[in-house]
Amino acid sequence: MRPTIRDVAKKLNLSITTVSRALDGYDDVAEPTREMVVKAARQMGYSPNRAARQLRRQKAETIGFILPAGAQRFAEAFFTEFIAGLGHESALHNYDLLVSAADDGKSERSLYERWANGGKVDGLVLNRLRIRDWRIKFLADQRIPFTSLSHTGSVNFPCIRIDGAEGYIELIDHVCRSGFRRFAFVGGPANLVNHVERLGWFRQAMRHHKIVLDEEMIVSGDLSSSSGYQAAIELLSLPDPPDAVMCVNDETAFGVLHAAHNRGLEIGRQIAVAGFEGVQDAKHSEPPLTTLDIPVFDIARQLVDMLLKTINGEKVESPVFVRPNLLRRPSTGG
Amino acid sequence: MRPTIRDVAKKLNLSITTVSRALDGYDDVAEPTREMVVKAARQMGYSPNRAARQLRRQKAETIGFILPAGAQRFAEAFFTEFIAGLGHESALHNYDLLVSAADDGKSERSLYERWANGGKVDGLVLNRLRIRDWRIKFLADQRIPFTSLSHTGSVNFPCIRIDGAEGYIELIDHVCRSGFRRFAFVGGPANLVNHVERLGWFRQAMRHHKIVLDEEMIVSGDLSSSSGYQAAIELLSLPDPPDAVMCVNDETAFGVLHAAHNRGLEIGRQIAVAGFEGVQDAKHSEPPLTTLDIPVFDIARQLVDMLLKTINGEKVESPVFVRPNLLRRPSTGG
């Protein structure tokens, strides 16, 4: 059996209280006593039982993240970076990170319910918000703190929002200067906030630059490279195909690049392609992909910080806006 | 406050014992009573407090996974798929998955210690094993059950091992038939079991096909696409450069493709490139990447199954061997 606080106390002829306080860094313990305790604890390999502590303190010291439903979409570097950020930051604060993966909408819902009701997590980080996302109402009703990358609805909660309006203006400007004119947009699922926002910024930027947008040029995928490929094949088969394809994310853009290659198009000259998110591999695609880069790792860390503050009842400034950074690469010429 | 078992009992004028048993599916509860309890519990939104249950049962009903140290490596789709698999399968068994991310060797170690000693997890899944990995000895000493993708050392533990010997023979054969002769290998860190194994199979396959291997052609990276790019630039600058570059993973191969493009080489004709792992994007690189595919999601699920069996004291057949599947794509011609 693993040693308990009692074992440590017994060994030192101290009360368990003293041991507990010494280890937790209270200042009402004599310095020599503390040192003794700390040393003995380490030597015995003692470390407090999480369940007991949680039960007593009435908090889990754990935050949760649930990979959104849609198994095929998981093969995205985005989530690795995001989870790494969450794990990194929570570890720093001595919090644990609980992760699960949902199959479908139903299992997703039951996961959230189990976590919320079981007191398993003190708070949650959300991601890939949908328009009218039930999770927001659910968590708000249950009074479970949560933060989220992006925002939707009228409920107010701490979040980080991307502000891509300027980024898109810059991007479209850059693409135009390279001589491209006929724009298309390959989006994601229509109910995804990411999709709606990014498409919105794109439209705005088009208006800003006074470029006419053909609605036929707006198509949807599911954020995967395969869906990007599929969408691009269709776009390029149109009688008047686009020569500048903006994508909702980098994965989609990879698929578009592939389709353009298959068509024998010279990317960067005959057609421009751009992504969004700035995953590592975008640097090494053929040609390297122009993208609106967002610092996923840091965003995840900051979401944890905001969440922990919320949990501890501190005020949090929100929303925090992050502006993507345009990385000009050969896929858009220039 | 969230309802406790006591609230449910009070409402129904039953003892908490009965409620507990009714919900846990014991068979010594009258059927009408059970139904009443289940209904009331659902209606009140009751679900047992995890911490209390864990404390009482002396098990965490939680398994752990720690993203290995090396932040830049996290931007890999591999881990998203792996974690999704772990999360998926543990949720199926009503287990939780705890995830953390290590900065460096030191923080990695302290994470494992905290988890092991704190009784936070009933077991762990390992990954990216190193030669003489301290984690194995540590966990074995502490009697913490664990499973791992790949194996090293003399300690026996349940694991899934890749058997790539045949896969590499097939791959080399395929590449040779396409007319390539001068092989190179871009590996990972020298102490990584993945690296050692894959390089080993590669060497074996070369011997099998009686192809002379120039030691200068074996170089190392850190599994990232950037390191693959770097390595390839150097290889291709040699007086007698390779025309077939085999890579320890797909990310590395993406970097190699990029470098080859920069050199103006026609990939699939003038040079062959292959990866390992079969991440989604390999299908859409330019040209699509030949790779030895392994079912990462399923492997992760199976590792969880094996781990849970081990935790429950069941015997587990191990090692389980998985043979990669050669996906022939244009990056190797043919």
Add this chain to the structure above:
DNA sequence: CTGTTAGCGCCTTCAG
């Protein structure tokens, strides 16, 4: 500065 005491919510003997 240190010890005593009283639970946190649940499960599990052991009695009825």
Add this chain to the structure above:
DNA sequence: CTGAAGGCGCTAACAG
């Protein structure tokens, strides 16, 4: 079939 009692390991009053 159901209930009463005890305690998992820890922390936070409250005394000394």
